[in-house]
Amino acid sequence: MxxxxxxxxxxxxxxxxxxxxxxxxxxxxxxxxxxxxxxxxxxxxxxxxxxxxxxxxxxxxxxxxxxxxxxxxxxxxxxxxxxxxxxxxxxxxxxxxxxxEVLTMTQFNPNIEFVGGATATSGAFAQSLQAAILQAKKI
Amino acid sequence: MHRVEHVMGMPIVVAVRDGEVPDEVFDWFRHVDATFSTFKEESEISRLRRGELERAEASDEVQQVLARCDELREETSGFFDIDAVDGDPSGFVKGWAVDEAAAILDRAGVTEYGINAGGDIRTRGRWTIGIQHPLERQEIAQVVEGDDLAVATSGAYERGDHVRDPHTDEAPSGILSVTITGPDLGTADAYATAAFAMGGRRAPGWTARLRGYEAMTILSDGRVLSTPNFPSA
Structure with missing residues (x-):
């Protein structure tokens, strides 16, 4: 080869x-x-x-x-x-x-269902985007 | 519907688009915690680490996990190495546990689900996932969209500088986070950990040659380097 x-x-x-x-x-x-x-x-x-x-x-x-x-x-x-x-x-x-590309913040995207990132502790999670999105979406 | 429970030291979210989340899924996570937790004195992993249990005498699932960790050490040139953390396989166990939970949901006939275990995600069906900005934690840096995805991120921005280069014991430099996508969350998580430990100079090139997995590396200078098929929305 x-x-x-x-x-x-x-x-x-x-x-x-x-x-x-x-x-x-x-x-x-x-x-x-x-x-x-x-x-x-x-x-x-x-x-x-x-x-x-x-x-x-x-x-x-x-x-x-x-x-x-x-x-x-x-x-x-x-x-x-x-x-x-x-x-x-x-x-x-x-x-x-x-x-x-250059690191930016994306515009709020209403389609987002999950938020990924480096391991979230429960403390961080309490105020995290994932918690907010779950509340907002009631999946 | 969705269910959130605090298991394995983190919040785990299981969401399904139709029907209920079977109890079996969280029973499984509690079983994994009892078997693999390094915080539980009587877990098999704790007994192994204290030398009270031989690897050959461990349960099949523990042996299976440790064997995969050995393979991952080879695949990552030693950048994912559980021996460097006194035989703690947690960096692989979380993703592996989610992969097995996904198999439980598959067998239960659930066709559209997502599992988020402390920021590492596995989905069936098409879902939209935001990747947290590594510096502005309340913001999204990238949106990922795809079918049947595993998405794992390693970075310094949650639990402090907890990932180190096993070869030098130094915290990696020049890098903020690595996100890996692919079919398997355990593997994706180990690859993300390894690439992050490599630092900004080595990680992007290494991710470019992964087979079956895509990557997005965010460097300290604000550059975002993605492999050509990374599933950005």
Missing amino acids: RKRLIGAVAGLATLVLPTVNAVAATAKTIVTTKRVTGPQAVADRWGYVEVILVVKKTTRIVGTHKKVTRKITNVLVPIYPNHTDRSVFINQQAVPLLTN
């Missing part, structure tokens, strides 16, 4: 596809970025590995000549066995996959 992943990486890295397309005479460059997810692979007895490649595709059109180049700009390893110190570093590579 490992061989297969490395093969896929090498294949993408060297992929240059010159194609000829008639029509326009002016120079034009189109750049797009895509993510390619590899299959989850078993790494012996250590668990699973998954690799995501971030590929930048540049299409350069000059007159009738069109040239496409693809470059791997990042390699992410979102799933990786967690048995070594090195894996902690590799874990950080997965961070770009997460959505990143």
Whole structure:
């Protein structure tokens, strides 16, 4: 499985596809970025590995000549066995996959039926949102 | 209807959309408390911790819980480790007890229910859940909506800095809370505890590679990092 992943990486890295397309005479460059997810692979007895490649595709059109180049700009390893110190570093590579927002207070949402949070003691619960919502809703 | 009882040192809410909450559910929680409480001198866990009971002689359910805690230590690289808290499995028992209570409700034919055990929640059917703001306790930071969910949160904002990194015995830094969702509340709770103990630098990357579980990590600098399929409403 490992061989297969490395093969896929090498294949993408060297992929240059010159194609000829008639029509326009002016120079034009189109750049797009895509993510390619590899299959989850078993790494012996250590668990699973998954690799995501971030590929930048540049299409350069000059007159009738069109040239496409693809470059791997990042390699992410979102799933990786967690048995070594090195894996902690590799874990950080997965961070770009997460959505990143800013902590806010949400508007009052009348649909809320339960309130979750870090373990509530009874003292805290007595004045907690959950108690208030239960009173308000009479579920 | 809903029922609230104070069991296992916390308020437990069981809500159903139709019918009654069976007595069996709270009988079960009281049984778990009697068996696993570290505050009850005669519980099996207390006897195990004092060395009066061998693990091999413990009841099947105690052995099952301890075996799962061993697995979770491996799955979390030692960040969830009951040995670091003198063999107290409470961090897993609460979620596990709720999972078993959910099975009782399933067997009783209840099709839409929610259980909230001190802020950790398990639902059947579609429910809307607010996640408490880690700094402004009377506010909601995020709304979660989904079918058949377990939702567990670990943070420093209720019982003080009670979660520590078992490797260093330090309180985690750079992190306010971690919420994990998935099919199983015991596992979600252990993952949330482990990720929180990892601190703000390690936790987000670790949660990104969990299988079958989604996560929302709130960092001390106010960033909220969620895995792509976290069930935000």
